[in-house]
Amino acid sequence: MIELIGSHPLEAAFRIAYQGSLHIDAFGWEAKAKSFYAHAVARSPHTLWLHVQRINLLATVADPDLHGALFDLFLVLDGRGSxxxxxxLSMAKPLLQTSVYRLLADQLAGAGSMLRLSPRGSVLSSGQLGYEQLIRLEESTTDDPTDPVKVASEQLAFGQTDLAQESLEKAVSAEPHRLDLHQALLEIYHHSRDKQRINQFLQRLAGKPNPARKAWQELIHELDEDSDTIG
Incomplete structure (x- = not known):
């Protein structure tokens, strides 16, 4: 059992990485553990114990990203490890929407297509800019080690999601014309789903160039729908 961790996300990342158990006790710091696993799976998609620990964690806290985590595992195994x-999947069934469960079950039976899923929480699907794509983006755009996307990517590599978010918020405010900065920050917000903070940041952007305006609007709309569902 992991003891309660302080506020330093790097410590959380290292403690999780060296646990032998497939069931991680993340009581009190679930968000940091969730962020760590999302990034770790994107960086090392073929490390199966990371997938299993991630799925077990999300199931324990009944997180809606659970079906995305299952999707990522099924995608990597590609018919193996049935x-x-x-x-x-049986363990997660009570926590999944019936339609999602059936699609995943069909995939296991060889009767479904992964393309039919719209996996919220997936970090490996081609339909969204995941952490792995974020790292590819920073590698392809610049060799400057001080570039905000590169800095944020390195922070994410150590599980420092909060620092990466702050770095990108400052960068977008300073260079609002850069689409790559908006894309990187949007991806972090997509995972954090902190509607209040997103709205506060968009207020700071008011009147500035916003090449990703449509993507911001879509994220806000998605969060509004989540709120309606919860309500």
Missing amino acids: ALCKRL
């Missing part, structure tokens, strides 16, 4: 997949 016993493992069936066991995890």
